[in-house]
Amino acid sequence: MSKYRVFWLVFFGGLLLFAGAMVWYTRQALKPYPAHAAALQALQSDAKVQVRATPFGWVFVPQGPIKGGLAFYPGGLVEPQAYAPVLRRIAQGGYRVALLQVRFNLAVTEQGKARQAIAEAPDLPWAVGGHSLGGVVASNFADSNQSVRALVMWAAYPQNDLSGKTLPTLALFAEKDGVIRQEQLEASQPKFPKNTERQTIPGLNHAGFGAYGPQRGDSPATIAPEAGWEEIARRTRAFLDQALSQP
DSSP: OOHHHHHHHHHHHHHHHHHHHHHHHHHHHTOOBOOOHHHHHTTSOOSSEEEEEETTEEEEEESSOOOEEEEEEOOTTBOGGGGHHHHHHHHTTTEEEEEEOOGGGOGGGGTTTHHHHHHHSTTSOEEEEEETHHHHHHHHHHHHOTTOOEEEEESOOOSSOOTTOOOOEEEEEETTOOSSOHHHHHHHGGGSOTTEEEEEETTOOGGGGSSSOOOTTOOOOSSOHHHHHHHHHHHHHHHHHHHTTOO
C-alpha cells in the first residue's frame, strides 16, 4: 500500500472518528431530564380535566367554565411532560393550560410557540409562564406580545428590562434552589415589571417545580413532591384569579 493511500485512509478515518465523537457529545449534552411516572399519569383525561395532544404540545381543558388560559414553557433540557402534575392542578382551578413542546427541550429554540396555543382559544384572557429557562422565554414573549395579560415565572428572572411595564407578574421562587445563582438573581431584580408579586415556597428546590428527579447543582428539597406541586398550583391559581379577571 502506498504512503499516499495510507495518508488518506488515516485522514478520513480520523475525520469519521471526530464526527462520531461530536455526535455522541451533542446527544449527551442535549439529553433531557426525563418525566417521571407521576407526570405521565397526570396527562390522562378524567371527569375533571380533559388532556389532549396538540401540534404545540398538550392542552389541559377543565370541565366547566373557563376563566382564562396559561401557555407554559418548560425548563431547559427537561421533558415538558414533567410539568403535568402542577399544570393539571392549575387547570382544575378553571384554566385552559397549554404545555408547550419545544425543539431539543430548549424553549429558546421556539420562543414564539405560545402563539399557537393562544390561537386555539383567542377569546380567553391569556397569561404566559415557564420554569427556569422557560420562564425567561415566557418573559421575552410577554415583552413582545401586547395581548398577554399576565406573566408567571417559576425560578426565573427576565432577560430583558421589563421595569417600564405594569404587566401583572408572579415571580415564584424555591427556598432550597441550588441552581439559580444568588448574585444573578439580585442583579435581575430591577428588570422585573413594576408590580411583580414575589413569593418563595419553603422547602422547595429548583427541580421541585416538575416531576423529573434531581437536577445537577440543586439542593435537596425538604418538602414532599406532591405537597410542593400543590403549593405551586395554589399560588399560581390565586395569582391568575386576580390578574386575568382585571379588565
